[in-house]
Amino acid sequence: MDHPLLSVQDLTVQFRTRAGTITAVDRVSFDLAEGETLAILGETGSGKSVTAQAVMGLVPRPAGQVTGGRIIYDGTDLLTRPPSEARRLNGTELAMVFQDPLSSLNPVLRVGAQIGELFRRRRGASRAEARRKAIELMDRVGIPAAARRVDDYPHQFSGGMRQRVMIAMALALQPRLLIADEPTTALDVTVQAQIMALLADLKAEHRMAMILISHDLGVVAGVADRAMLMYAGRVVETGELREVYETTAHPYTRGLMASIPELDGPRERLQPIPGAPPDLMRLPSGCPFRPRCAYATDICASQPPTLAAVPTRPDSHRAACHHAEEVLADVVAG
Ligand code: SF4
Numbered sequence: 001m002d003h004p005l006l007s008v009q010d011l012t013v014q015f016r017t018r019a020g021t022i023t024a025v026d027r028v029s030f031d032l033a034e035g036e037t038l039a040i041l042g043e044t045g046s047g048k049s050v051t052a053q054a055v056m057g058l059v060p061r062p063a064g065q066v067t068g069g070r071i072i073y074d075g076t077d078l079l080t081r082p083p084s085e086a087r088r089l090n091g092t093e094l095a096m097v098f099q100d101p102l103s104s105l106n107p108v109l110r111v112g113a114q115i116g117e118l119f120r121r122r123r124g125a126s127r128a129e130a131r132r133k134a135i136e137l138m139d140r141v142g143i144p145a146a147a148r149r150v151d152d153y154p155h156q157f158s159g160g161m162r163q164r165v166m167i168a169m170a171l172a173l174q175p176r177l178l179i180a181d182e183p184t185t186a187l188d189v190t191v192q193a194q195i196m197a198l199l200a201d202l203k204a205e206h207r208m209a210m211i212l213i214s215h216d217l218g219v220v221a222g223v224a225d226r227a228m229l230m231y232a233g234r235v236v237e238t239g240e241l242r243e244v245y246e247t248t249a250h251p252y253t254r255g256l257m258a259s260i261p262e263l264d265g266p267r268e269r270l271q272p273i274p275g276a277p278p279d280l281m282r283l284p285s286g287c288p289f290r291p292r293c294a295y296a297t298d299i300c301a302s303q304p305p306t307l308a309a310v311p312t313r314p315d316s317h318r319a320a321c322h323h324a325e326e327v328l329a330d331v332v333a334g
Contacts, residue, residue: 004031005074005209006055006177012068013050013059013233022280024050026233027069034176037203037210039224039241041217041256045277047233048213052179055211056096057086073177091122095175099182101162105154111165112138112150118172137168142198160191164198171202178203179211184219196223217245217256229253232278232288235307239317249310249319249328251293287322295323 013025025047032038040048053059054066057078071078073094078086098104106114115137116130125133131150138146141164143157154162163183170178180199184192200223203210212220220227220241227244229237229252237250248254255273275292284290286301293300299322310317310324321327 001031001033004072005034005036006032007072008051008055008069009072010069011051011054011066011071013047013054013064014067015064017063017281019281024064024233024280025054028230028233028235029069030228030235030238032177032209032211034209035203035207036226037212037224039212039214039217039220039227040230041214041220041227042230043215043256043273043277045280046230048230049181050233051230052096052181052211052213056090056094056179058096091118091175092173093175094177094179095170095173097163097166097170097178097180097183099185101159101166102154104166105162107154110151110153111157115165115169115172118169122173133172134168137172138165141165141168141171141202142194143168158191160187160195163187163191163195167195167198167202171206174206175208177209177211179213181213182215183212185215192219196220199223215256221245229256232280232283234288234320236289236321237317237319238307239310239313243310243313243317246331247310247312247317247328248331249317249324250321251295251323251327252289253319254327254331255292287320295321295326297323 009029011025011028012023014021014023028051030038040051042048050059055071055078059066066079112131112134115134119125119130119133135146135150138150143149143161143164157165184195187195196219199210202208212224214220224241226239227241228235229250231252237244237253244253245257248257259272273292278288286303287305290296290300305320305322307318307320308324310319310328312328
């Protein structure tokens, strides 16, 4: 990628706990172009949300700390920017939508006032102008009767409508990069599809870059251009979404693919990956996925795998697995 909007290089984030230090994000690298959408996928605790928090400067301190790497946004290293510059960028250039809109919205303030406040504070808009902008945005994100509902409180909206309010707030200042962290997890399947369709529309309309974080490969299918799978804080597979789906080369990705529920089927996992996500304090030797992996052999215990080109698309598709070619052969054979 010639001039990525965002370039994350060898990012490492650690947390101090009573039991010791854990590495939640372990030398993660990726680039994101203007207008591109990257899905960061993985189970709970894989490091996907902490990666996003690091980009936004939101790693909870003092327990958490970025201990290595660089986050280059539009040519500037975000990790060395002064706090005043960070405040300027967040909201205007970078914005984030969280999983739980209710905890992100102020329950005692009308929704329109919360959206309008951004225009007043950041753009110096008058009260009337801010209200007009709030209605416009609520309308744009598909909230019916926006002119009336602008005076409602957050608890008067459904979960899906509250998430639309959060998206409206994130878009208010027209950021160049939107990070959505599990934006549809709390919603039912039909509303999930509506929110993802809205994000896809907005991305096309604003040519925004997006990072979509999810544990569900099915949810991001219609929106993301590329996918990056994380396990135990590391990138285990990355490539164009279609390659990762059709020529999967890592057993973990294969397990997550097998657990995608049908849109109109039950939401429980179809074939859950055996075993539990890893304890970051006690990772096994070699490959962290080894205790759960049907392909594991002796080399997996002695040597951690590194990301290597997958033969079907060596220029863009990479996987960290000693037996990637076997996995790929099994996937292709169906
Ligand atoms: Fe499984 Fe070995 Fe590949 Fe790790 S390196 S995913 S243990 S086959």
